[in-house]
Amino acid sequence: MSTHRLQRWAIIWMSYQFEIQYRRTADHSNADALSHLSCGPDPEFDKFKCCHQQENYDTPINVELLQQHYKDDRVLNRVKTFILERWPSKLSSCDMDLLPFFRRKYAFIIQNNLVYLQSNVTQVVVPNSLHQSVLKLLHEGHWGVVKMKQLARQHCWWHQIDDDIEKLAA
Structure with a gap:
């Protein structure tokens, strides 16, 4: 039983x-x-035969919305190009906004036409136009800085996400 x-x-x-x-x-x-x-x-x-972690979330930010915002994000489109073709040995002066990505260049993958950062968990890279929406979702339960960072590290990434969370929750 x-x-x-x-x-x-x-x-x-x-x-x-x-x-x-x-x-x-x-x-x-x-x-x-x-x-x-x-x-x-x-x-x-x-x-129930086994335990599962739920991976399908019904949230306002979904794959289709992310893909739509990716189309207009110059930085992420350059990152996708470098992932698909090959990263340069060093960045040119016009590509310095790619430096945070370049430092982790071997940790990025493309799936569903989106860029993901692979670490302990796989995190979607959020385009700049959706940063505020994601921050609002992370802060929805009025969590503190630590809890918001924990939630973010499980699901999403962008350069300086920790700083943005600290500014919002402080």
């Missing part, structure tokens, strides 16, 4: 160092979720 549930918990617990100790009920008065397993089978819960 609870095999799948225990497997999911085991996967979550693998990232922690812990020791399980038995405690009699009389030794503690606080009850937690693990001390109260469900009564009877839960067929809906056990139907």
Whole structure:
């Protein structure tokens, strides 16, 4: 009945160092979720075969909107050209606005006609025209600077995104 549930918990617990100790009920008065397993089978819960991170978000900024704004972004179009063809050995003086991209040139990929930065997670590179909209979305829950940066690092990137977040949330 609870095999799948225990497997999911085991996967979550693998990232922690812990020791399980038995405690009699009389030794503690606080009850937690693990001390109260469900009564009877839960067929809906056990139907799930594995855990997934949701990757499809219904947000105001989607792939189509990003692609539309990419068309007018000179910097990102130059970056896409360099990724597809080849980065120069050094940037010319007219391409100094590409310096933040040039420093990470091997970490960028193109997918769905968009530029992505690959690090621990894959982040979409947001065109300049959408920076304020993305900042507004990041700040929607009135998060502080640290939480906004964490959210941004999971999803998007642009040069000086941290500075923009600090200006907005400060």
